[in-house]
Each structure stands twice: as C-alpha cells, then as structure tokens.
Amino acid sequence: MSAARTITLAFTGASGMPYGIRLLEMLLAQGIRVYLLYSQVAQIVAQQEMKLMLPSRAQEAEAFFNDYFNAEKGLLKVFGREEWFAPVASGSNPADAMVICPCTMGTLSAVASGLNQKLIERAADVMLKENRKLILVPREMPFSVIHLENMLRLARCGAIILPANPGFYHHPQSIQDIVDFVVARILDHLGVAHTLMPRWGEES
Ligand SMILES: Cc1cc2nc3c(=O)[nH]c(=O)nc-3n(C[C@H](O)[C@H](O)[C@H](O)COP(=O)(O)O)c2cc1C
Numbered sequence: 001m002s003a004a005r006t007i008t009l010a011f012t013g014a015s016g017m018p019y020g021i022r023l024l025e026m027l028l029a030q031g032i033r034v035y036l037l038y039s040q041v042a043q044i045v046a047q048q049e050m051k052l053m054l055p056s057r058a059q060e061a062e063a064f065f066n067d068y069f070n071a072e073k074g075l076l077k078v079f080g081r082e083e084w085f086a087p088v089a090s091g092s093n094p095a096d097a098m099v100i101c102p103c104t105m106g107t108l109s110a111v112a113s114g115l116n117q118k119l120i121e122r123a124a125d126v127m128l129k130e131n132r133k134l135i136l137v138p139r140e141m142p143f144s145v146i147h148l149e150n151m152l153r154l155a156r157c158g159a160i161i162l163p164a165n166p167g168f169y170h171h172p173q174s175i176q177d178i179v180d181f182v183v184a185r186i187l188d189h190l191g192v193a194h195t196l197m198p199r200w201g202e203e204s
Pocket residue numbers: 011012013014015016039040041042044045048103104105106107139140
C-alpha cells in the first residue's frame with residue numbers, strides 16, 4: 001500500500017473528537033498535507049468534550065491548529081462548509097484519501113445516499129466516485145437497522161467502516177492510550193507510519 005501524502009480530514013458532530021484531533025496531530029507531525037473540514041456541530045462537540053473552541057473562519061482555524069500543534073506552516077489547509085472552490089470538491093484534484101472522524105450517523109447517511117449538500121458530503125462522494133480511499137469512523141450505540149444498512153451500502157461502495165471501538169488488550173493506562181488505539185488503526189489504513197502502540201505479536 002502506498003502512503004497517502006495528502007489527506008482530507010473531516011470532523012463531524014459525533015462524540016469522539018479526541019480521536020479526530022489526535023489524528024490531525026499525527027498527520028501533521030508526519031509532514032502530511034491535510035485538508036481539514038468540520039461541521040457546525042463538530043465545533044459544539046469539540047467545545048463540550050475538549051474545551052476546544054474551533055474557529056469558524058478557515059484562516060483563523062489554520063493559525064489556531066498550527067499554533068496548537070506547533071506544526072510546519074503550509075501543511076494544513078482549512079476549508080469552509082460551503083467552499084465549493086476547494087480542491088476536495090472536484091474529482092480533478094482529489095486528496096489521496098479522506099477520513100471522517102468522528103463521523104455522525106447524519107453525515108454517514110448523507111454520504112450513503114449521495115446527498116452532496118455540504119462540502120464534507122461532496123468530498124466523500126468524490127472519493128467514492130474516483131475510487132480513492134474513504135474511511136469513516138462512526139460513533140453511535142446501539143446501531144439501528146438504518147445505520148447498519150447505510151454502513152453496509154458504503155462498505156459495498158469501497159469505503160472502510162472503522163468504528164471507534166478501542167480494544168483493551170494493549171492494557172491502556174490512560175484515556176490517551178485508548179484514543180491512540182483507534183488512531184493507530186486509522187493511520188495503518190492510510191499507510192502512515194506511527195509508533196502509537198505496539199503491534200500484536202511484537203514486543204512493546
Ligand atoms: C455533544 C453531542 C454529541 C453527539 N454525539 C453523537 C454521536 O456520538 N453520534 C451521532 O451520530 N450523533 C451525535 N450527535 C448528534 C449530531 O451532532 C447531529 O445529528 C448533527 O446534526 C450531525 O451533523 P453533522 O454530521 O453535520 O455534524 C451529537 C450531538 C452533540 C451536540
């Protein structure tokens with residue numbers, strides 16, 4: 001598997017914002033170019049779960065995250081919710097892969113039905129039609145038949161459904177260890193190197 005060099009990352013308003021924020025941190029630390037999108041409810045959840053105020057304006061968001069992660073300037077591009085001239089909106093300039101993390105049942109449903117009304121939905125639709133990697137990290141409990149059918153539909157279209165289901169066999173000592181379990185699996189599927197947790201069958 002060749003490693004993705006440009007990744008579209010979307011945060012939506014599901015619980016699990018620490019997964020998305022940690023993923024962004026790891027991608028930038030690996031020198032990967034990230035196109036970041038987030039929904040309005042993602043801003044509410046970031047505030048509620050992490051006391052993080054995600055700026056509404058794209059330029060402010062870039063400065064905010066570069067500062068927050070002490071990231072190399074120029075790697076991160078943030079796009080507004082309806083910025084239709086963003087590269088992610090077109091099949092002529094797609095990223096190598098896209099991750100929606102955390103992913104709400106609402107966004108999952110919109111992607112499964114090809115709604116394309118918001119930039120996040122359009123970017124995901126572009127990945128499917130261009131046969132690029134699309135990873136969705138849903139968080140809901142329990143799943144209804146509608147949720148399960150939408151996930152099956154997306155999986156049949158080639159998307160990877162990677163639910164935020166941390167294991168406990170690595171004996172987590174902190175919430176960070178639990179978050180890293182999920183983020184490590186996402187990075188594995190993107191082909192991005194990491195040492196977040198020991199691999200099964202290898203010494204820690
Ligand atoms: C604090 C909070 C937590 C939420 N957690 C979830 C969740 O875990 N899963 C989910 O599917 N929706 C969750 N929701 C509901 C979604 O945010 C809501 O359906 C929203 O319309 C989704 O919009 P979006 O996909 O554009 O972010 C939550 C909402 C809030 C405010």
